[in-house]
Amino acid sequence: DKGGHKHFMGKEIAEQPRVIGEAIRAYMPDGDTIALPDGGFDFTAVDRLTLVACGTAYYACLTAKYWFEQLARLPVEVDVASEFRYREPPIPARTAALFVSQSGETADTLAALRYCEGKASSILAVVNVAESSIARESDLVLPIHAGVEVGVASTKAFTCQLTVLLILALEAARQRGEISPERLADVLSQLRNLPAVIGNALDTDAFAAHVSNELAEAQDVLFLGRGLMFPIAMEGALKMKEISYIHAEAYASGELKHGPIALIDSHVPVVVMAPRDALYDKTVSNMQEVMARGGKVLLISDSAGIEQAGEVWRSITLPRIDPLLTPILYALPAQLLAYHTAIAKGTDVDQPRNLAKSVTVE
Ligand code: F6R
Numbered sequence: 186d187k188g189g190h191k192h193f194m195g196k197e198i199a200e201q202p203r204v205i206g207e208a209i210r211a212y213m214p215d216g217d218t219i220a221l222p223d224g225g226f227d228f229t230a231v232d233r234l235t236l237v238a239c240g241t242a243y244y245a246c247l248t249a250k251y252w253f254e255q256l257a258r259l260p261v262e263v264d265v266a267s268e269f270r271y272r273e274p275p276i277p278a279r280t281a282a283l284f285v286s287q288s289g290e291t292a293d294t295l296a297a298l299r300y301c302e303g304k305a306s307s308i309l310a311v312v313n314v315a316e317s318s319i320a321r322e323s324d325l326v327l328p329i330h331a332g333v334e335v336g337v338a339s340t341k342a343f344t345c346q347l348t349v350l351l352i353l354a355l356e357a358a359r360q361r362g363e364i365s366p367e368r369l370a371d372v373l374s375q376l377r378n379l380p381a382v383i384g385n386a387l388d389t390d391a392f393a394a395h396v397s398n399e400l401a402e403a404q405d406v407l408f409l410g411r412g413l414m415f416p417i418a419m420e421g422a423l424k425m426k427e428i429s430y431i432h433a434e435a436y437a438s439g440e441l442k443h444g445p446i447a448l449i450d451s452h453v454p455v456v457v458m459a460p461r462d463a464l465y466d467k468t469v470s471n472m473q474e475v476m477a478r479g480g481k482v483l484l485i486s487d488s489a490g491i492e493q494a495g496e497v498w499r500s501i502t503l504p505r506i507d508p509l510l511t512p513i514l515y516a517l518p519a520q521l522l523a524y525h526t527a528i529a530k531g532t533d534v535d536q537p538r539n540l541a542k543s544v545t546v547e
Pocket of ligand 1: 288289338424544
């Protein structure tokens with residue numbers, strides 16, 4: 186049942202305020218303190234985390250690396266499961282291995298998990314399907330509460346993965362004494378408000394549809410972001426490739442001048458994700474380098490960021506929120522751009538060619 190939407194993907198994008206709210210309530214049952222399921226996890230008993238996943242879930246892990254390192258000062262390694270499993274990396278003592286998977290059945294992720302059995306001090310799973318193989322073989326299961334996801338391109342599972350990973354990083358920071366009670370209370374209160382903010386971001390839908398008619402003409406689209414926006418740029422590029430079949434790549438904006446800038450001309454739209462945070466000025470200066478070479482910039486920022494940037498080709502304005510929460514919010518326009526570009530191109534949004542919802546063979 187598509188609930189009045191043309192596609193499951195559209196329905197699942199629209200469900201995000203509700204399911205993110207459910208994830209938040211599940212991990213903060215009393216409204217203002219974090220309670221992990223099944224007795225929780227002792228983050229003071231580990232010195233490092235290894236995060237492993239595939240595809241969109243891997244980008245959730247890359248985002249979580251920033252959170253765990255910045256908030257909890259816990260060193261994090263992130264790897265794609267298909268590389269991790271065959272590289273057979275050493276797993277130092279006091280390492281927790283955490284696997285992120287919507288389906289809980291992805292063959293490479295499951296094999297990576299099995300490799301860690303008996304080596305990692307504990308195995309955690311952030312999954313949507315709580316009865317899955319990955320969940321069954323883990324010491325602690327952390328459900329994301331996204332509900333069934335039908336669209337092959339992951340949307341609500343991604344933002345729910347991010348929500349749960351942020352809560353875990355906050356809990357790690359609290360246990361390790363790296364965050365003040367005041368700051369923690371402040372972030373948690375903003376997190377409770379996030380579903381409403383995400384609801385407002387869905388108002389950019391009409392504009393995303395409009396701009397996507399123009400993106401649909403492109404051969405290539407680049408996505409740029411720095412810090413927490415870099416993995417979201419990668420997710421935006423993956424969504425674009427998957428459902429619109431337009432070649433899209435993401436770069437850390439600081440990497441632009443090390444090669445990719447050679448691609449820029451007036452035919453290449455460049456989506457720049459830059460909330461007005463501590464890294465904004467750096468990203469905007471990379472954006473100006475793109476514009477100086479004729480690149481067409483679509484800037485996604487908050488109103489202060491859009492204003493300060495001056496004239497760009499197109500812009501999408503999002504609400505201003507705490508920089509820590511921006512990945513969850515900025516995932517929405519990334520999804521909407523891909524969704525509407527695919528519709529403009531007439532591709533099969535829910536069943537893109539060559540792709541399966543769950544990759545149970547390697
Ligand atoms: C992208 C997408 C895939 C999955 C990947 C992992 O939209 O859906 O990249 O994220 O195949 O799947 P799970 O999360 O089920 O392990």
